[in-house]
Amino acid sequence: MDRVTDRLIGDYDDGVRGPLFFCFGAMHGNEPAGVRAVELVLKMLEVEHIKNPNFRYRGKFVGLIGNLKAYQQGQRFLNKDLNRQFIKEHIEKIKTVEPIDLDPEDAELLDILDIINQEIQAYKPEQIIFLDLHTTSSDGGIFTICQKDKRTIDVAMGLHAPIVLGIIEGLVGTTLHYFTTDNFGIDTMSLTFESGQHQESLAINRAIAAIICAMREIKSVNPEDVENYHEEILINYSKNLPKLTTLVEHYPIEDGEKFVMDSGYKNFQKIEANQKIASNEQGPLYTKADGLILMPLYQEKGEDGYFIVKEIEY
Ligand SMILES: [Zn+2]
Missing domain, CATH: 2.40.50.100 (RNA polymerase II/Efflux pump adaptor protein, barrel-sandwich hybrid domain)
Known part of the structure; x- marks a missing residue:
């Protein structure tokens, strides 16, 4: 089995330097909407080229499946929540474990970090952005979680959903904790986007809008490029909701x-x-x-x- 191509949903690069954008779907295996959204965004980028010969994506976009084994089984996780394992000390510890003895989620974790590091080494980006796409078990949960710095909050504002600060302080080991400038030694921004209820089809449209809005915010695409009629759904949804919460x-x-x-x-x-x-x-x-x-x-x-x-x- 070629583990890299299984986890890799796809990537996109027009040869114009810019940020390295990692987008994750199914960090929780029972949340397929993010994976579908990444697949469709990759198609939309291809279509943009046909419609608009001058279109060039700035940077590289990489779409990845988070908890691949759990995703293949339609489970949230197999043994433990992968989105609570992104802890430096934990990662150091499991690197010394024989692969055969690894907990399934720890194996996922190491594989994800391997791919990220390979991409970073190959692309040598000056800036990295992570967008981790999720859905929730209850209805109406469309919001962005991010780090507290103003620049990240500004990008988050561009996704049109309410921003929730303070959540990561109460948790440990989420992608937002680990995907940081400190850990990569490269300017890094991290956002998590919750696009709705797990099985809701609109959750895919909203996740597409979030990816494209994020691409605009980091200037990988121009505002007039890449049709984003899905954006209206997000704008209408969050009309009467607070913009920034804690x-x-x-x-x-x-x-x-x-x-x-x-x-x-x-x-x-x-x-x-x-x-x-x-x-x-x-x-x-x-x-x-x-x-x-x-x-x-x-x-x-x-x-x-x-x-x-x-x-x-x-
Ligand atoms: Zn989730």
Whole structure:
């Protein structure tokens, strides 16, 4: 099996220097929308060439599947959440493990980093951007998570979805934690885009729009290049939502805890403090903070019960 071509959705390079753009789909194997979106964007770039002979993409675009084995099985993950394993010390440790003894997600992790490093060595970029595409188990979860620096927030603003700051501080080992300037020694920006519910077809359109908007923001494509009628969907969706928010509460699920979210919660729904929101084996669970709910857990596998955010000034 050629593992590189399996993980590689495709790449695009017109020979004009620019940022190296890594776009991930299915970092959670049960989230295929990002993979479809990357495939379609690659086709759109090809079409642009035919329609517009002067079109040149600046930089290189690389589309990758995150948790390949889980994706092939339609599972969120096989043994543990890959998007919690991007930890420097953990990576150093597993590099010393015999490949046959590696946990499946750790094998995925090392393979992903291998491919990224090969691409970096081959392209020698001055700037790297990562866009990690996700979907959620509940409806209406369209938002961007990113690092807090102004430049990244400016790019995130261009994706038209509400931005949620503060989430990564409450978690460890996500792509946003690891894909940094410090770790690569090259100017790096990292964003995660949640495009909607796992099975919703619009989640693909929104992810396409997010990729193309990100390409514009980093000036890999001109604003007039690459038709992006999908963008309207995002603009309309986020019309009445806050542009910039920060995390005020997070419910992590403990090992073995039987967390059950109360039914009917939608992303960005208003929540009061002390509201009964879920239960576990010990009884009802109540919110602590007022705000807007994000990612209420409606699937079996998952380590986070819910998040609550509130609007902040840009
Ligand atoms: Zn995900």
